[in-house]
Amino acid sequence: MFEWKRASAVIQRAAATSDVTWMIASNGIKYRYKRSVLGPFWITISQAIYILALAVVFGGLFKMRDVDFIPFLTIGILLWAAATACMQESSTTILHRGGELKDGANNCVSLVLEVVFRNLIVFLHHIVVFVCVAIYYKVHPNVLGLLMLIPASAIFIINVFWISGILSLLIPRFRDLEPLVFSLIQIGFFVTPIMWHPSLLKEKEYLIHYNPCFHLLAIIRDPLLGEAYPFVSFGIVSIMAILGMAAYYFVLSRTVTRLPYWV
Amino acid sequence: MAEIRLDNVGVRIPVFGANSKMLKSVLVGFFRSREQRESTSTVVVDALTDVNLTFSDGDRVGLIGANGAGKSTFLRVLADVYYPTSGIFEKVGDTRCLFGLNSGLEMEGSGWDNIKYQARRIGVPKSRLDEVAEEVADFSELGKALDLPVRTYSQGMQVRLSFGVMTSIPADILLIDEVIGVGDASFMEKARQRMLKFTDQAKILVLASHSPDIIASFCNRQIGFEHGRVVSDVRTADTPSEL
Secondary structure (H helix, E strand, O other): OOOHHHHHHHHHHHHHOHHHHHHHHHHHHHHHOOOOOOOOHHHHHHHHHHHHHHHHHHHHHOOOOHHHHHHHHHHHHHHHHHHHHHHHHHHHHHHHOHHHHHOOOOOHHHHHHHHHHHHHHHHHHHHHHHHHHHHHOOOOOOHHHHHHHHHHHHHHHHHHHHHHHHHHHHOOOOOOHHHHHHHHHHHHHHHOOOOOOHHHHHHHHHHHHHOHHHHHHHHHHHHHOOOOOOHHHHHHHHHHHHHHHHHHHHHHHHHOOOHHHHO | OOEEEEEEEEEEEEEOOOOOOOHHHHHHHOOOOHHHHHHOOOEEEEEEEEEEEEEEOOOEEEEEOOOOOOHHHHHHHHOOOOOOOEEEEEEEOOEEEEOOOOOOOOOOOEHHHHHHHHHHHOOOOHHHHHHHHHHHHHHHOOHHHHHOEHHHOOHHHHHHHHHHHHOOOOOOEEEEOHHHHHOOHHHHHHHHHHHHHHHHOOOEEEEEOOOHHHHHHHOOEEEEEEOOEEEEEEEOOOOOOOO
16 A cells, blocks of 8 residues: 555656756746747736735835835735745646656655746746845845755755645545645735734734645745744744655655555 | 567456446445445456567567557567566566657657657667767657657657657567558668668567568568457568569
């Protein structure tokens, strides 16, 4: 029932060819925007407009000062968009590209890695929006926070990777999971402090600590906004990364031999 | 040394109906009687049944049989893509496979890009990448077309590229499905020479084809499939005849 050896072999292959996966992901973006001047920055512009619209409406609704709200909103939206794009694309990547699995030309872990890499590269383009906002509103990130950004980003990516990975393996078998995941992502967007500041919850602020998405955002967002480093959140998401990767390995070992029959 | 051994290998492929693909139906299934559950259960196809074969160094095997006889399924078992649902399958040796024409090709990427992607995937070290790419480019005779996106290639051009990469560095076991047949006559002769050189350095070739010419010129052993069973296993001339 559990094909640990096979699962390990697939992981090894994916790791050994991760440089090709990176090349394919980055060239894929180049091919897609070959005929446009701005390239992926087109999407960056649309993200900026989206953020501006939300800033005007929700900043007004919640009566937040722009300087407190807009940088907070910007980085939150960008991180959330990148993470959920990975999950949504991974949900269907194996269904769409199952032929490559059946032909032994690719493996199910590399396919997810490609999605994550591609979205990471796109995110690095979008980050320009935050840089502009941060300069305009004179945001001062703290130095410790900037140093912690390296491990924090790694842990953020690992968490996105295992969630995407598990989805990519389960959805070929249970097709009705896909709309379910999409609605969960929708709900997640509203219950996670992205468009609203945690302080707005007042005495119920403790509730957000039960939301893993909050901690995941906090480890990158807080230090960038110059707030104290959220070590508790960092600890929680680190544990989440380890348990999640173990869960991914577990699901992979259950599905790896059956996946070619499902697609 | 390369060796493949199959003992009573069977592959049963579940074909899920629209309903059983749903998590909902699995959850609802817990609350249903056995009869109700069985009426909605999945169809299972016996793609391969009781396959007993042994291949060793120097075997150049041609698989023959009608469409749906099990040739491709068999190749996929050898490639570790399909996992046998019964029997014992043992394999020693690195495996290289060429199954789909455009599988693994990035359609928007140029020929050069694709040679590099595929070469890296089969384990060509970075330091030798340029040298291998040159050699494959030379073999494929695609010339300037290598600068164009692969989506503009004909099937014959795609197979020149993929076959060239797959045989660029030695492997113990080479598995090829029908695809090779789309090449033109001059390519077939080049491919045959290259394959002989490739299989000289050892090892095992397994090739599925509907073309008796291809089988006769590439192979020294013919295995016939019918309805997922092996129906014939014939050794032919050891030195393949000229095309």
